[in-house]
Amino acid sequence: MPKSLVIVVFLSLVPVLNYVQASGQTSELNETMKKVGFSYKQFMNATTQEDAILALASLESYLIRSQQIGFRPELETQSQQGLEKVLSHVAILKALVEENKLDQAQSDALHIDELRKEYHKLHEPPSFWKLLFGK
8 A cells, every 4th residue: 555545544534533532522511411401301390399499400500510611612602602591591490480480481491492402503423524524
């Protein structure tokens, strides 16, 4: 095998290897975001004001932890903005729950799921071909 072919193959694998390395660095973030999702589900299934308040407190703490862990540099700003939107919505939900409006709070919480879908699109892994050839 000619040296030039080996070099070309190696250079084409660099983006793939960089992505794999970055994926390993975000495992703590992935675990924390799973806990965010679990807390959200607990809130949506809450039947008492106390359960709802506990779920929202848990949700808020995991969101703050996610902000501290951080994101890949190219997605940091947008991802932090998304978390801020969710945190501000959690504050609204807390106020509703404290006013004994659990049903309304749970209905309004669907907006958080919309934000999740919107911002998760940013973090979808690129295809193999995109990694290999770029753009």
